[in-house]
Amino acid sequence: MSFIEFVEGPFYTVAMTIFLLGAAWRVIGIIRIGRKKDISPPKGSAAAGFFKGNLRHFFPRGIFARRTWLHIVGGYGFHLGLFGLMLFAAPHVAFISERITGFGWPTLPRWGFVITAEIAFAGLIVLWVRRISDPVMRLISDWDDHIGTWITFFVMLSGCFAMQESHVFLRATHMLLVNIWLIYFPFGRLMHAFTFFLSRGNTGATYGRKGMNL
Amino acid sequence: MSDQSKADIAVAKFLEHTDGEVASFFEACVHCGECAEACHFHLSTGDPKYTPTYKLLPMVKAYKRDKAPFSSLKKMVGLAPAQVTEEELLEWEPLVYDSCNMCGRCTLVCPMGIDIAGTIRKMREGYAAAGMVPEGLQRSAEFVKKTSSPMGVTIKALQAQIKHQEDITGIPIEVDKKGADYMAIFSSMEIMGYPEVLGAYSKLFKKAGVSWTISSVAYEATNVGVQIGSGPLAKEILQRVVDAAEALEVKHVISPECGHAYGAIRWAGPNMMGRQFNFEVVHIIELLDQLRREGKIPPGKKDDRTMTLHDPCQIIRRGGLLKEPRSLMDGSCGNFVEMKGAGVTNFCCGGGGGVSANPRAEELQTAAFSQKLKQLDGIDNLEAVVVPCGNCRTVFEDGLDAYERDLEIIGLSELIAETLAE
Known part of the structure; x- marks a missing residue:
């Protein structure tokens, strides 16, 4: 078995299994801790608040934007760029179509890929530079923050190298890093991709019960 | 109570109060530091230790060590956080009691919507149980x-x-x-x-x-x-x-x-x-x-002074009564001007959540009040502030005194009573 066959075959299957089971275990584990039923007479709907809270926190409040614009721009740039690359880069669509869905969808043209990648890289670099330079960020950051950032960075970088599919080694390197990223994901702070909805939702539900329009 | 047992008692309470909601907060925080930009203690001192999420660290550590999914696995391979010590709890105690009004402003800026104020309230359960409460x-x-x-x-x-x-x-x-x-x-x-x-x-x-x-x-x-x-x-x-x-x-x-x-x-x-x-x-x-809506306390002659309204955090931002005080103000005040950031994003006075009852925090409270003062200074010819909270009123009076400012502070019920139709 060649290296590329290994990283796209059994290693990928193992990594994806750890990712799926680990992420599910962690989310279910949080939910299973449970929460006492709130018996104060409600003024509004907790369920509606759960969804509203999730949507509301996608949009930064204007009054804070002047102080947090760098983080907003970096954060949105990185995340939108990353999702653009993950879901619309031609090799990804081909891989997903072949291995998972059985069907594909329109992909980014080369120039679109380049722009999207630049936005994602710029966002990630801004966030990381802020993490190592801002006194608040330096104080609160830990090794998990840095590992998550760097693994993601190398996955993206190797993906750009592999884009042309000119060398099998480059594609294999990208897949190797993707597998490492998938294995690390459920155990670290990358899990915020799944836990954010619980956090926003819980606060939204509390506000919702109080009939608050936040 | 031995030193170790104090830490054990506090940690046991931390874990008891880490329900699914609190766990979701701890699991979602990405250490972005946005909450610091909403906290009046951080804004007025510039000290990173007043970053709201940082104030939760001992409770987060206890959760990640003993309750979080995969905590046993991480402990086995030596990747779980160290045990929370009494020294650590003592170091954090002023952060938990002196520099948090549990005002909840940080939740609004948090991309994850984490209710840090509510979690501080639960964290204080651990401190209280261990007898680590300010004098x-x-x-x-x-x-x-x-x-x-x-x-x-x-x-x-x-x-x-x-x-x-x-x-x-x-x-x-x-x-x-x-x-x-x-x-x-x-x-x-x-x-x-x-x-x-x-x-x-x-x-x-x-x-x-x-x-x-x-x-x-x-x-x-x-x-x-x-x-x-x-x-x-x-x-x-x-x-x-x-x-x-x-x-x-x-x-x-x-x-x-x-x-x-x-x-x-x-x-x-x-x-x-x-x-x-x-x-x-x-x-x-x-x-x-x-x-008033039922016409039972109709407004009479309005108070024509330039007035603004302070939003007590637990009534407005965390209590949901946003429109009601404004509706009352409109009926009783001829020149009601909102301060910048009024409503749910308004600044706390700096004395809520027990801070004003904690003499050790006096200097910090006065520093935090500077954010409120900036808001008041943004209104031209301001003559009075309506403060519908007894505790906030004393904090306002102390703060204005500390900054050598003269401004009338009145309660909302008194304003409504004074402007009631004969």
Whole structure:
């Protein structure tokens, strides 16, 4: 078995299994801790608040934007760029179509890929530079923050190298890093991709019960 | 209590209070530091240690070590956080009690919507159980046990204030009136510092034809248990009010112009008692707004001074009463100007959540008040600030004094009473 066959075959299957089971275990584990039923007479709907809270926190409040614009721009740039690359880069669509869905969808043209990648890289670099330079960020950051950032960075970088599919080694390197990223994901702070909805939702539900329009 | 056992007791309480909601907060925080940009303690000092999420660190560590999914696996491979020590708890104690008003402004800026204020409240349970509470708050708790009031206000003192207000208004206030529709409770600060609120209630309720009373055994609304983080004490304080209200068979209990008292009885109350009450809790602002909408307390000549409204965090941002005070202000104030950031994003006065009862935090509180002062300075020719919270009022007065500023501070009920149609 060649290296590329290994990283796209059994290693990928193992990594994806750890990712799926680990992420599910962690989310279910949080939910299973449970929460006492709130018996104060409600003024509004907790369920509606759960969804509203999730949507509301996608949009930064204007009054804070002047102080947090760098983080907003970096954060949105990185995340939108990353999702653009993950879901619309031609090799990804081909891989997903072949291995998972059985069907594909329109992909980014080369120039679109380049722009999207630049936005994602710029966002990630801004966030990381802020993490190592801002006194608040330096104080609160830990090794998990840095590992998550760097693994993601190398996955993206190797993906750009592999884009042309000119060398099998480059594609294999990208897949190797993707597998490492998938294995690390459920155990670290990358899990915020799944836990954010619980956090926003819980606060939204509390506000919702109080009939608050936040 | 040995040193180790203090840490053990605190950690056990941290874990007990880390329910699914708190766990979701700890699991979602990405250490982005946005919360620092909303915290008046950080903004006024520039010190990174006042970053709200940082204040939670010992509780986060306890959760990640002993309760989080994969914590056993991480402990096995040596990747779990170290045990929380007493030294660490002592280092964090001023962050938990002195530099957090539990105002919840940080939640609004948090991309994950983490309720840091609510989590600090739960974290304080650990500190209270381990006996690691600031002296000032501990003293308030002792007063409460003796007199039911954190300032030691006795029924005799209340009766004297009632008599004085009856003399001023000419309207009798009936104490322990069984079967009244409403039972009012007050904060000690109102009773001793702003007793005119009693006169305002009697004037407004007479006009509206509302039947009301004050209990001689449960007149105190302040819940030091909530401020300290002691669930048992909070329940004991609340029990007095619930027992008195149910004994007097009132239909409603009026929560006063006091921030945390509203949350303590309206939202946390039934959960603390483990049952719903036989009466409804209504905030005085809600009640006055309702009476005004029903035409029972029509506004007369408006106060034409340039006024603004402070938003007490636990009533507005965390209590949900955003429109009601504004509607009342519009009816009673001829020149009502909102401060920048008014409403749900308004700054806390700096003294909420027990900070004003903690002398050790005085300097920090004054520093935090500078953010409020900036908001006030943004309004041209401001003549008065309406502050619908007794505790916030004293913080405003102390803050203005510290910064050598002169501005009138008034309560909302008093403003409504003063501008009531004849």
